Amino acid sequence: MKSYDVRCINEEILKKLELKKRYEILNAQFMGILDDKQKDFFLKVQKFCRKYDSKVDHTTADVYDWIPDFGEKGYITRSRAFPEFDLGWNGPDGYVGLTADLIRALAVDQFNPQFNMGAGATVLAINPLAEHHENQPHRLQALKEMVTGQAVGSIFITEPEVGSDAVRPLTRADPQEDGSFLITGEKIYTTNGPKSKYGVFYAATEPGNGSTMMQGLFELPAEGIKIERIGIPWVPKLFLGKETMTNAVCKKENVLGGPGRGKSHMFEGLNLERMGIAILDVAEIWTALTHALIYINMRKQMGDIILKHQGVGFTFADLWAKGMNFTLAALRFCEKFDAAVEKYGGHVPKPIEAAMIPIAHSLKYQGAILAERITYECANLMAGAGVCDNTLMHDLMGISRIQEVIGGTRQIQQYVMSMSFRQFYKMI
Numbered sequence: 168m169k170s171y172d173v174r175c176i177n178e179e180i181l182k183k184l185e186l187k188k189r190y191e192i193l194n195a196q197f198m199g200i201l202d203d204k205q206k207d208f209f210l211k212v213q214k215f216c217r218k219y220d221s222k223v224d225h226t227t228a229d230v231y232d233w234i235p236d237f238g239e240k241g242y243i244t245r246s247r248a249f250p251e252f253d254l255g256w257n258g259p260d261g262y263v264g265l266t267a268d269l270i271r272a273l274a275v276d277q278f279n280p281q282f283n284m285g286a287g288a289t290v291l292a293i294n295p296l297a298e299h300h301e302n303q304p305h306r307l308q309a310l311k312e313m314v315t316g317q318a319v320g321s322i323f324i325t326e327p328e329v330g331s332d333a334v335r336p337l338t339r340a341d342p343q344e345d346g347s348f349l350i351t352g353e354k355i356y357t358t359n360g361p362k363s364k365y366g367v368f369y370a371a372t373e374p375g376n377g378s379t380m381m382q383g384l385f386e387l388p389a390e391g392i393k394i395e396r397i398g399i400p401w402v403p404k405l406f407l408g409k410e411t412m413t414n415a416v417c418k419k420e421n422v423l424g425g426p427g428r429g430k431s432h433m434f435e436g437l438n439l440e441r442m443g444i445a446i447l448d449v450a451e452i453w454t455a456l457t458h459a460l461i462y463i464n465m466r467k468q469m470g471d472i473i474l475k476h477q478g479v480g481f482t483f484a485d486l487w488a489k490g491m492n493f494t495l496a497a498l499r500f501c502e503k504f505d506a507a508v509e510k511y512g513g514h515v516p517k518p519i520e521a522a523m524i525p526i527a528h529s530l531k532y533q534g535a536i537l538a539e540r541i542t543y544e545c546a547n548l549m550a551g552a553g554v555c556d557n558t559l560m561h562d563l564m565g566i567s568r569i570q571e572v573i574g575g576t577r578q579i580q581q582y583v584m585s586m587s588f589r590q591f592y593k594m595i
């Protein structure tokens with residue numbers, strides 16, 4: 168439950184804004200668009216979150232303390248089956264895939280949006296390890312720890328001087344005779360960095376030359392790596408890092424992709440990573456819409472509930488319509504992606520994956536803008552109640568503000584889409 172020093176919102180309304188009621192409203196709206204399997208899973212995650220919510224204080228807690236409990240249930244990620252492990256939730260009755268992950272995120276976000284984003288950043292380290300563990304026991308161990316919430320993970324891509332141009336890292340990788348590398352350079356804005364046990368990084372044997380880029384795994388803390396927490400006031404509960412590496416050792420067995428393979432390793436995660444953010448956007452949109460829907464049905468001004476004042480009711484209808492349309496688009500993508508994974512035995516063939524790239528980027532591009540706009544407008548409709556600290560609306564305002572920056576800015580999404588249009592044209 169969220170705590171506050173001074174209650175600003177009417178007690179009766181605040182009671183209706185509690186997690187249980189928000190889930191009830193959400194379920195009523197999703198009744199028509201989820202199938203039975205999806206609904207069952209949605210209710211299962213909600214039940215867990217409700218129970219957990221009664222035990223925690225969202226204001227004072229360290230959200231990272233909750234990760235093992237969510238991980239044990241498979242609520243950190245559901246996007247893959249992880250057939251390497253018997254996880255309890257990935258057996259014949261388990262529900263996995265991108266659609267399951269969207270549903271997981273919808274439920275978890277209502278519980279705590281920042282916690283939801285932190286979990287998503289661990290998945291950025293999970294995905295490359297899932298692709299490149301090569302059955303090596305220590306890599307499998309790292310993967311299992313992150314998937315089950317025993318360890319936090321992060322991805323080290325961005326550098327102080329290299330942001331959008333991520334394929335040209337200045338961080339240097341010096342090859343050693345024993346197959347290891349010495350890594351020297353700086354990374355920044357690493358979500359979960361200071362809390363991570365595992366970090367997947369990129370460096371180049373010739374700094375700035377993308378074709379010499381490698382991908383490796385750090386086990387943290389490690390000698391030669393200084394990690395400082397940086398301040399991102401929009402997400403005060405998350406730990407973001409600046410990492411300074413000075414001849415930090417990447418052991419031979421932790422090289423996930425040698426020089427020349429880093430770029431393709433970075434690109435192979437494009438769809439899943441863009442969708443990870445689009446899914447976060449869907450979740451944030453509904454956490455905001457749900458708060459506002461309840462509030463405008465209860466708050467009275469000038470003799471009537473404010474929903475009945477056209478300026479509020481019609482504005483909310485517009486936000487709801489945009490949110491629902493975007494949700495349907497994201498859901499459709501997830502279902503199609505899952506169907507392709509199943510049809511082709513675990514891996515989507517390259518041409519289909521390539522055709523999905525601009526779609527995933529378009530969803531990230533539009534979803535990030537919508538999440539920020541819908542949250543802002545919902546808070547406005549709630550007015551004082553939307554911007555005070557009594558509900559999660561304040562957290563949502565901050566987190567939705569950064570959606571366009573993370574995972575590639577607006578212009579980078581547009582750039583990738585435009586490159587796909589070139590590829591499509593070359594096919595005719």
Ligand SMILES: Cc1cc2nc3c(=O)[nH]c(=O)nc-3n(C[C@H](O)[C@H](O)[C@H](O)COP(=O)(O)OP(=O)(O)OC[C@H]3O[C@@H](n4cnc5c(N)ncnc54)[C@H](O)[C@@H]3O)c2cc1C
Pocket residue numbers: 288321322323324325327329330331332355356357358359399402407569572573574575576577578579582
């Ligand atoms: C909260 C948060 C969490 C993050 N988490 C992570 C993480 O876990 N791991 C990680 O590696 N990074 C992370 N990042 C970094 C994020 O991915 C980068 O901030 C982002 O990629 C942009 O890089 P930059 O900030 O250096 O901006 P720049 O690349 O310097 O961009 C500045 C401006 O120029 C525009 N621009 C740049 N190139 C072009 C172009 N060719 N055409 C048109 N416009 C262009 C951009 O769109 C932007 O508006 C995080 C950032 C934030 C804020």
